[in-house]
Amino acid sequence: MKVNREIRAPKVRVIGPTGEQIGILAFYEAIARAEAEGLDLVEISPNAAPPVCKIMNYGKFRYDQTKREKESKKSQHQIKVKEIKLKPNIGIHDLDTKKQQAREFLIKGNKVKVTCTFRGREIAHPEIGQKLMEAFCADLEEVGTPEAPLKMFGKMLIVVFAPGKRKKETPPTTTTENK
Numbered sequence: 001m002k003v004n005r006e007i008r009a010p011k012v013r014v015i016g017p018t019g020e021q022i023g024i025l026a027f028y029e030a031i032a033r034a035e036a037e038g039l040d041l042v043e044i045s046p047n048a049a050p051p052v053c054k055i056m057n058y059g060k061f062r063y064d065q066t067k068r069e070k071e072s073k074k075s076q077h078q079i080k081v082k083e084i085k086l087k088p089n090i091g092i093h094d095l096d097t098k099k100q101q102a103r104e105f106l107i108k109g110n111k112v113k114v115t116c117t118f119r120g121r122e123i124a125h126p127e128i129g130q131k132l133m134e135a136f137c138a139d140l141e142e143v144g145t146p147e148a149p150l151k152m153f154g155k156m157l158i159v160v161f162a163p164g165k166r167k168k169e170t171p172p173t174t175t176t177e178n179k
Helices: 026-035 057-077 092-108 119-124 125-139
Strands: 011-014 021-024 040-043 054-057 081-086 112-119 144-146 151-153 154-163
Touching: 011 026, 011 040, 021 026, 021 054, 026 040, 040 057, 040 151, 057 081, 081 092, 081 125, 092 112, 092 125, 112 125, 119 125, 125 154
Parallel strands: 011 054, 081 112
Antiparallel strands: 011 021, 040 054, 112 154, 144 154, 151 154
């Protein structure tokens, strides 16, 4: 935003400090009026013909603007993608721990990427990893929904969960009419 002497228009539409329309004034008249009140002339809408300027305390305006921006950032939740890594021959207790971690991530509102990596000869039996991942997905479906079905990328089996329950599909109701 341009302030005071940075404004380069010969005529400007001026709005007073309380919001009233003062009218179209020559630039030097508008700046004189702002200085007489001890305030700044701030260009609000530079693309209008003539540009719209407001008489205000620019320092206070900037302070309020940054305060509003910080407040809006506080209310936003940044969704992060957390990754859980599995192996096809993982122990039962380790698997339960990984499920609990994934469940907590989903409850907090984060996405969870679950990968099952095959090393060496494990790739010869991908059905073991497939069963493991399907069981893992079934346990997480109450707190999250898979974004896509399981996919094999090279030596990894991958699925991404988004937070939130899957909506149960209701069967279409049939109406009986008396004829």
